[in-house]
Amino acid sequence: MTTTSSLIATLQGNSYTDPEVFAREQASIFESLWFCAVRTEDLPKPGAFKTVQVGRENVIVVRGRDDLLRAFLNVCRHRGARLCVEEQGEVRRTIRCAYHAWSYDLDGRLAAAPNLVKMPDIDRVAYGLVPVHLREWLGYAWVCLAAEPPSFEETVQNAATERLGDPAALDRYHVEDLALGRRIRYDVKANWKLIVENFMECYHCATIHPELTAVLPEFAGGYAAQYYVGHGAEFASRVEGFTVDGGPGFGRLPELSHEQDRRYYAVTVRPQVFVNLVPDHVIMHRMYPMAADRTVVECDWLYHPDVIASGADLSTSVELFHRVNEQDFDACERTQPGMSSRAYVEGGVLVPSEHHIALFHQWVNQRLRG
Numbered sequence: 001m002t003t004t005s006s007l008i009a010t011l012q013g014n015s016y017t018d019p020e021v022f023a024r025e026q027a028s029i030f031e032s033l034w035f036c037a038v039r040t041e042d043l044p045k046p047g048a049f050k051t052v053q054v055g056r057e058n059v060i061v062v063r064g065r066d067d068l069l070r071a072f073l074n075v076c077r078h079r080g081a082r083l084c085v086e087e088q089g090e091v092r093r094t095i096r097c098a099y100h101a102w103s104y105d106l107d108g109r110l111a112a113a114p115n116l117v118k119m120p121d122i123d124r125v126a127y128g129l130v131p132v133h134l135r136e137w138l139g140y141a142w143v144c145l146a147a148e149p150p151s152f153e154e155t156v157q158n159a160a161t162e163r164l165g166d167p168a169a170l171d172r173y174h175v176e177d178l179a180l181g182r183r184i185r186y187d188v189k190a191n192w193k194l195i196v197e198n199f200m201e202c203y204h205c206a207t208i209h210p211e212l213t214a215v216l217p218e219f220a221g222g223y224a225a226q227y228y229v230g231h232g233a234e235f236a237s238r239v240e241g242f243t244v245d246g247g248p249g250f251g252r253l254p255e256l257s258h259e260q261d262r263r264y265y266a267v268t269v270r271p272q273v274f275v276n277l278v279p280d281h282v283i284m285h286r287m288y289p290m291a292a293d294r295t296v297v298e299c300d301w302l303y304h305p306d307v308i309a310s311g312a313d314l315s316t317s318v319e320l321f322h323r324v325n326e327q328d329f330d331a332c333e334r335t336q337p338g339m340s341s342r343a344y345v346e347g348g349v350l351v352p353s354e355h356h357i358a359l360f361h362q363w364v365n366q367r368l369r370g
Helices: 019-030 152-164 192-200 210-215 217-221 305-309 315-340 352-369
Strands: 035-039 048-054 057-063 069-073 088-090 110-112 131-137 140-144 179-188 263-269 273-278 281-291 294-303
Touching (some): 131 152, 179 315, 210 315, 294 315
Antiparallel strands (some): 057 069
């Protein structure tokens, strides 16, 4: 007689530690798919730029004199020097290489260089900055290094639709019109997949998230907000807002439906974005995988512009998810060393409430197989 096991294996340990695996992920995932790079309001006027690491490439996102955002590889076409060494800044007229003074217009065209007049046959477009595909959504610039990017609608926007079960559900938050209230940057000594897995499940919530489960009591049962399509975790009856002490928030965002009030929704947009939706604000996580065992996470708390303009105290609102982040990232950092252990050579095992992590593992393996 044979029996069928309900146990689901995880990825093997070296998937989280091997630099060669990480390099394959950079090529097959982060350099091939749409990547959420910067918040557009961080680039308020022409010449404002930010640099961001996308896989193995460094990318400049800059606002042009026509007010449009563009993205380019952060590499001079002359001898390959990095153009912008700062993470954020502003240029007056051109992006200028500090090595040999080659300069590029904000649209990427080669503008000037010493002795350039002696090279009349040089194509200033062909030898301009290498462009990177860019789309704007939710108030962020998303970039893609692939020569032929996948459909933005299918691979990015539909992720939210599939999770929430209603194409209009996310639109009602008007994330692109919200204002940045707080940004916290976390440098996590863990593989990016551990962070994704942690965010997707709530089996750990009763153990390490006392503040979160006090606001969302169903999380104590181990079922995450992403377990069911369209499901949002309901606030506890005594809780007034999504705050660290359960006190009042800032009032429901104007166009939310009654069903979206007093609910928390979570969306994972693969490969590196988490969207957290609550009635009075939105929390956006962006991951920047830097090495097999290091991931930078930038977290934005976004509010209605009137809340920010009023000078309201955001501390209890921000503190709830800041504590959740610190608790989660500490757990991921405690897990990372175990990935190198001989005890985890063949990986671990998932419980039934983590079944959607198995789907994530399948997706990673499919991407690596091409």
